[in-house]
Amino acid sequence: xxxxxxxxxxFWQPLTFDVLLSRYSILNKRVWSVLAVWILCIFFxxxxxxxxxxxxxxxxxNSRADVMNxxxxxxxxxxxxxxxxxxxxxxxxxxxxxxxxxxxxxSSMPWGWALVFAGAFVLGIAICAMAYQGFSIPYDLKSFxxxxxxxxxxxxxxxxxxxxxxxxxxxxxxxxxxxxxxWKSWWSGSFIQAVVFTGPILWIFTPAIEKFKRxxxxxxxxxxxxxxxxxxxxxxxxxxxxxxxxxxxxLGKLRVQEVMAxxxxxxxxxxxxxxxxxxxxxxxxxxxxxxxxxxxxxxIGGWNQQLSTEVKNRTQxxxxxxxxxxxxxxxxxxxxxxxxxxxxxxxxxxxxxxELQEQTSETGNNKALFKTxxxxxxxxxxxxxxxxxxxxxxxxxxxxxxxxxxxxxxRSFSYKNKDIDLTFDLEDVSIEMSKSIPLGLVINEILINAxxxxxxxxDNARIELxxxxxxxxxxxxxxxxxxxxxxxxxxxxxxxxxxxxxxxFAKQLKADLSIESEKGQGTMFRLAFPNS
Numbered sequence: 001x002x003x004x005x006x007x008x009x010x011f012w013q014p015l016t017f018d019v020l021l022s023r024y025s026i027l028n029k030r031v032w033s034v035l036a037v038w039i040l041c042i043f044f045x046x047x048x049x050x051x052x053x054x055x056x057x058x059x060x061x062n063s064r065a066d067v068m069n070x071x072x073x074x075x076x077x078x079x080x081x082x083x084x085x086x087x088x089x090x091x092x093x094x095x096x097x098x099x100x101x102x103x104x105x106x107s108s109m110p111w112g113w114a115l116v117f118a119g120a121f122v123l124g125i126a127i128c129a130m131a132y133q134g135f136s137i138p139y140d141l142k143s144f145x146x147x148x149x150x151x152x153x154x155x156x157x158x159x160x161x162x163x164x165x166x167x168x169x170x171x172x173x174x175x176x177x178x179x180x181x182x183w184k185s186w187w188s189g190s191f192i193q194a195v196v197f198t199g200p201i202l203w204i205f206t207p208a209i210e211k212f213k214r215x216x217x218x219x220x221x222x223x224x225x226x227x228x229x230x231x232x233x234x235x236x237x238x239x240x241x242x243x244x245x246x247x248x249x250x251l252g253k254l255r256v257q258e259v260m261a262x263x264x265x266x267x268x269x270x271x272x273x274x275x276x277x278x279x280x281x282x283x284x285x286x287x288x289x290x291x292x293x294x295x296x297x298x299x300i301g302g303w304n305q306q307l308s309t310e311v312k313n314r315t316q317x318x319x320x321x322x323x324x325x326x327x328x329x330x331x332x333x334x335x336x337x338x339x340x341x342x343x344x345x346x347x348x349x350x351x352x353x354x355e356l357q358e359q360t361s362e363t364g365n366n367k368a369l370f371k372t373x374x375x376x377x378x379x380x381x382x383x384x385x386x387x388x389x390x391x392x393x394x395x396x397x398x399x400x401x402x403x404x405x406x407x408x409x410x411r412s413f414s415y416k417n418k419d420i421d422l423t424f425d426l427e428d429v430s431i432e433m434s435k436s437i438p439l440g441l442v443i444n445e446i447l448i449n450a451x452x453x454x455x456x457x458x459d460n461a462r463i464e465l466x467x468x469x470x471x472x473x474x475x476x477x478x479x480x481x482x483x484x485x486x487x488x489x490x491x492x493x494x495x496x497x498x499x500x501x502x503x504x505f506a507k508q509l510k511a512d513l514s515i516e517s518e519k520g521q522g523t524m525f526r527l528a529f530p531n532s
Contacts, residue, residue: 010206011138046076072196074193082201097122100120107172127153128153137149169182341384358370376445378408386401406424445501460481473530480524
């Protein structure tokens with residue numbers, strides 16, 4: 001529901017003590033003004049309760065009108081219900097509970113049962129709280145739906161709170177007919193009072209009260225139903241009903257025992273009346289349990305519907321986000337392809353310029369230098385070419401990459417007077433982009449070195465590339481059957497740019513480099529490095 005619709009409709013939105021004191025200081029003008037008015041309302045409710053309490057009812061007469069009028073015109077009950085709707089459960093609970101306790105204690109009821117008796121009034125408010133929290137229906141009575149819901153909930157709440165009449169009757173040893181009279185007067189008076197007095201007041205003043213609350217206070221967001229809240233609400237109502245049922249059973253049992261103890265004067269009618277009183281509370285309790293169970297069922301159903309709606313909305317949001325991410329990913333993939341393609345083309349252009357310079361060069365040494373530089377550039381360009389042709393931009397196939405690098409270098413240094421055989425025995429594995437370029441360059445340098453210096457017109461020249469993968473360790477061997485390297489390899493490495501580059505690229509790969517060479521037996525370069 002939109003924010004605009006929530007402002008136009010008065011949904012029950014409690015301003016709890018906890019929220020009020022956590023957001024504002026106790027010395028804040030708004031806080032102590034509201035608390036002061038609330039305390040005055042409590043004193044007014046207590047005074048009106050004591051003043052209006054009918055003496056005939058206290059003396060246990062059979063005047064149904066007096067009992068009904070007490071509930072119908074009791075300002076404390078009206079005020080407590082209004083405070084509940086406008087500000088929250090505890091604002092209305094405390095004055096109603098105190099007034100009910102005063103009634104019970106003033107009638108000489110034991111204080112323990114007086115507390116239980118006072119809880120009967122609170123049970124009705126608790127049902128209202130559960131209903132208006134569980135169902136998103138305004139309480140301002142501005143629509144037919146709002147009015148129908150209000151009347152239905154007030155009827156259930158009145159029946160629930162009327163369980164206190166049985167506690168009153170049993171503790172004051174009333175007959176079944178007197179108990180029935182008080183019970184009917186209790187729930188009918190409470191229900192008519194809510195419809196005739198509380199309802200019109202809500203209809204008239206609720207818009208102004210809601211406007212005042214939003215102007216003076218930062219109201220919390222309307223809490224969503226949760227499993228914890230639903231379980232707590234159902235458990236609380238069930239526990240309260242169970243308490244009243246147990247109380248009625250216990251008091252009924254005591255009443256029957258008292259009647260049976262008066263064996264000299266007790267009659268069969270007295271025993272039947274005592275049993276009828278107990279039977280009335282049992283049936284009424286069963287009815288309240290059924291009504292409350294139905295309400296809990298509807299509450300859980302509404303919660304499930306809310307969850308389904310939230311899941312559906314969340315799923316739709318995730319799908320939309322996934323589609324946007326996929327579009328963004330495709331765009332980035334195309335961009336990376338274009339970048340790698342352009343880098344490869346630029347390197348190819350540089351290679352072509354070097355080739356042109358090589359062809360126009362007059363000295364053999366310069367031609368060799370240009371050829372070597374072109375081979376190195378082509379090796380780097382090939383890495384980018386493989387990447388933009390690959391499905392993944394983070395890794396490439398080592399077998400395919402090494403094979404293409406080797407064949408490219410092999411073709412670049414093939415001479416008419418040389419017949420060099422290039423063979424492969426490679427295990428495949430995916431390697432990261434950060435390793436591909438230094439790996440390609442080191443293999444390129446080794447092959448350049450072999451083509452330039454290993455054979456010197458030798459027949460049956462051969463170069464072999466092998467690779468193995470064991471526990472994420474990659475080992476690559478490049479072996480030739482040429483003339484071999486000089487004995488002082490270290491001294492040679494200081495003078496040769498190719499050997500220097502081989503060592504630098506091997507270090508960049510974090511590879512262990514070993515060189516084995518014997519004069520007339522060829523040379524083998526071995527690289528061992530982790531693929532991580």
